[in-house]
Amino acid sequence: MVQDRIASIQLTLLVAMTAIGTHYLAMPGFVARAAGRDGWLSLLAGAAVAGLGVWAVASISRRFPDKTVVQYNPALFGRIPGVFLNIWLLAHFTLAAAFGLRFFGDVLKLFLFDRTPLEVIMIAMLLTAAYAVRHGVNVLARLAEVFFPVVIPFWGITMFFLQMQVDYANLLPVMDQGLKPVARGIFPGYMVFQGYGLMLFITPLLQDSSQAMRAALGGIAITLFIYLVTFTGAVGIFGAQHLTLLIYPVVDLVRALTLPEMIIERQEILLLSVWILVSFLALAVAFYLVSFGASQVLGLKEFSPMVYLVLPLVYLAAILPPNAAQVIALSRMLGGSFVLLSAIYILRAGLLGLWPARRA
């Protein structure tokens, strides 16, 4: 059995769960603020852009079958821009991990543990993530396979029962203000698909790398489906106006669920407990990418020592923002960085014919 190779279904689930784990809870409000009730169109457009990004990464990876992004960057962009890009990528994923951690801590503190210090929640989570990351990407991929069937039934049942309360008329009229709001929504609509960035590092680890594109597109499709159902449900229940005011609309959505003869009250706690799994995975993946990428930049054979170097960095970056506004600023910055990086790689992939890459 080959170690540290992952199957394409695992890549699919990783892409989906990494995206959902970081952005799901805030996504509807985030998109609605930019695009209003037409946000679902923005999500579709965003997914299309993400598909383009997947194509870019997959076609670049095909030129460098056994190399990760930090290994082929110098060959692709030239030595100095390549090194610069590597540092940028590592910083980006460090901040992504930090944002995931902080966001998670904030949500948990807000809804579950108002008296537990944020630090305790974050450290417990981070140490658990370190334990997983040290085992390598195989374990993360298998965890995705374990968690997916745990999470999806919960989500499906919730959404199923919500349908009775959703008023889809709230989605109408479609595009009454023209294309402008939809276009404005593409930026947030694309950002929420960030998870597929892990392809940059993980494609060479696939059992069958020719499947990379299909697998990642599958992941984006799953994400898109979940987002669309959630967004339309949120608009249908709250209306676009109200939705823009909510920070964690998904939590409110679940809270709004009322069933006759409820067995449990405050079902959002249940949702959050299950969401811990997905969120954990997203954090662990970002954490892994940084450790793995850094070890490759430094030319180390083993990446596990890097885990302990990256851990305090992630923690510091996560604890640094003093308030929620700063955390949101961090998320915007990450989004901007992600869009820029995507643009660079999509352009570069498009120019592969004109400007062939040197052999690494």
Add this chain to the structure above:
Amino acid sequence: MSSRRVPKKPLPLRPADPGGQTKKEEPPPVLTRDLARNLEILKQALAESSDVVFREFAVGSRYLPAAVVFVDGLVDKQMLDRDLLEALMLELALVERAGAGCLEPEAAMACLKQRAVTAGEVRESRDLEDLITFILSGDTAFLVQGAGYALVVNTRGWKMRGLEEPVNEPTIRGPKEGFSETVRVNTALVRRLVRDPRLKIEGMRLGRRSRTDCAVAFIEGVVNPDLVAEVRRRLATIDIDFIMETGDIEQMLEDSVLSPFPQMQHTERPDKAAAALMEGRVAILVDGTPFALLAPATFSQFFQSPEDYYQRWELASFLRLLRVFASYVATFTPAIYVALVSYHPGLLPTPLALSIAASREGMPLPIMLEALAMEFFFEVFREAGTRLPRAVGQTVGIVGGLIIGQAAVMARLVSPATVIVVALTAMASFVIPAYDMAIAFRLLRFPLLFAAGILGLFGVMLGFIIINIHMVALNTFGTVYLSTFVPYQPRAWKDLLIRGPARTLRHRPEMLHPQDEVRQASRKESGW
């Protein structure tokens, strides 16, 4: 134990080296052609053992000196008398009278083996150490003057337990025969179920001093050869004086020492062992224990019982789902209860939350300690019940469970809800068919309780995550522990949580990389 230093080779066998030339590679001590000298060496090696019998006699009309050596109690006396002593002393005379005696001293042994010894299993042994091991295993050594080797006659036969129904793995439907303590009987039980000539049963001895007979069984052409090689390799690394039980071997062969989960499966049931062999696993049988080891074991296996295949598939599937569900209940219920009551009472319906709160009023202990204490005492009762003689064990259950539980609630030391949770947990944990897996879940309850007491539901979820990280990272003999659930192998899911209809189970589990994947022709192919 005496403080005297024990030499590594326990038997003083080596005759003084005559020339002293071969210093590096001493040849193994071998038998000489001189019977008296051989017997002297054997007597020296087996000195002070009252159970070793040396019987000297003469063979044939030329009165060739001969001897048999055996251990009293390990040999079948009747067989020894009939097949060896009688044959040599009485019947040989008849043969000789017919003019075909074994008269030449040089060729006597070969001739006796051919014509006189009537025992079924006979082999020659020149090596003294081997010979002694054979004698101590219950074989009889037959030595003749001038031969230079001994004839080892299999006369093994001792008092043994009959074949009984396996106590720990009872089934309602299915064979009632269980393994016993003799490895040869056990291999025969497996062989009787699998008559494939490619069922290989390799013998080996483990334990420097105990020299325990072990057998490694597998079906060639089904099993992945790498797996067999790995089992052999790991067995060869065992260098210990005494093998007590397969439990010993299991712990020495397993991949992760720290894991609470069993990484090999033990069974008392020949049908289970045979089915595992057919799946492409390897079985290790050891003399002196009725438990066979099956490697590699995966998580799902411990929730399956051979009976699943004997009963209808709907029932079997229901029972499997029930067991998995019960095991999660057994592990997580106390932790979730503590988390809900102490951190998230809002999650409970208001009437229930209120009634729990009311019943907890005035309780001396915080909920986590209360649950921990109850779990602890429950384990005490359970252990007390297992260790005591069976008749008294029942009393422990009644006194422990009923009287103390009832009194504790009435004295308002613990809340009734806690008692209910702990009792439910206990019952749920009995559903798991494999004892070693049940223990793993029992152990995991305690750290989960702690986590729940400290971090509420978040703690429980972290516990769940950590357990899962451990399980997906665990490999046993190169197979992922959570196979075939993770990595996804959908073809095998027909026989995982549910047990599909018999005709649909056409393939062996992929995770074992069997050489022959198909075990059943499809309905169409079989001409249904």
